[in-house]
Amino acid sequence: MTKEFTDTKETIYDFYDLIEVECPDCGSHAIVRNVSDKSGMFSPRRFSCKKCGKQKEWNEQGLGSITDEDPYFGYKLWFLASSCGHTLYALNEKHLDFLRSYVEATQRKRPRKENESEIRNGTLASRFPAWMKSAKNREEVLRSIEKLKHKKGCANQSAHTTPASAPR
Ligand SMILES: [Zn+2]
Numbered sequence: 001m002t003k004e005f006t007d008t009k010e011t012i013y014d015f016y017d018l019i020e021v022e023c024p025d026c027g028s029h030a031i032v033r034n035v036s037d038k039s040g041m042f043s044p045r046r047f048s049c050k051k052c053g054k055q056k057e058w059n060e061q062g063l064g065s066i067t068d069e070d071p072y073f074g075y076k077l078w079f080l081a082s083s084c085g086h087t088l089y090a091l092n093e094k095h096l097d098f099l100r101s102y103v104e105a106t107q108r109k110r111p112r113k114e115n116e117s118e119i120r121n122g123t124l125a126s127r128f129p130a131w132m133k134s135a136k137n138r139e140e141v142l143r144s145i146e147k148l149k150h151k152k153g154c155a156n157q158s159a160h161t162t163p164a165s166a167p168r
Pocket residue numbers: 023024025026027028030049050051052053054
């Protein structure tokens with residue numbers, strides 16, 4: 001079956017308002033979120049962990065780049081996997097879904113021509129690394145994404161349930 005993906009011009013910054021990370025103190029799922037009413041990458045952020053109650057504010061000017069850490073506090077991202085010899089990461093679940101819709105697509109559409117320069121200047125879809133675009137890696141990358149989705153599910157469950165094995 002043909003699955004289509006259309007570049008709707010998301011950039012990585014569209015996913016900055018809520019970043020899911022691992023709490024550096026207790027290792028639980030925690031979040032870094034925009035606490036101002038403006039959506040902007042330099043708006044104040046707050047880290048909070050429900051599990052241990054750790055909180056931290058961010059009001060600085062400079063941002064780190066994303067590697068396997070969030071750009072505000074440098075905490076480890078929650079959605080991290082190694083796939084096809086590379087690091088697959090997502091800032092949050094929405095970003096993860098975005099990656100999945102791109103990777104599973106067999107047809108990828110670019111927006112109309114008049115938007116070409118804008119597109120080249122950095123939509124997420126225009127910057128996908130080759131290894132994620134490659135059809136031969138599709139299955140493995142999708143498996144990694146599914147595992148990460150499952151990890152999120154486990155974080156939502158109570159701490160008492162035993163995680164089932166990841167779906168294949
Ligand atoms: Zn914690």
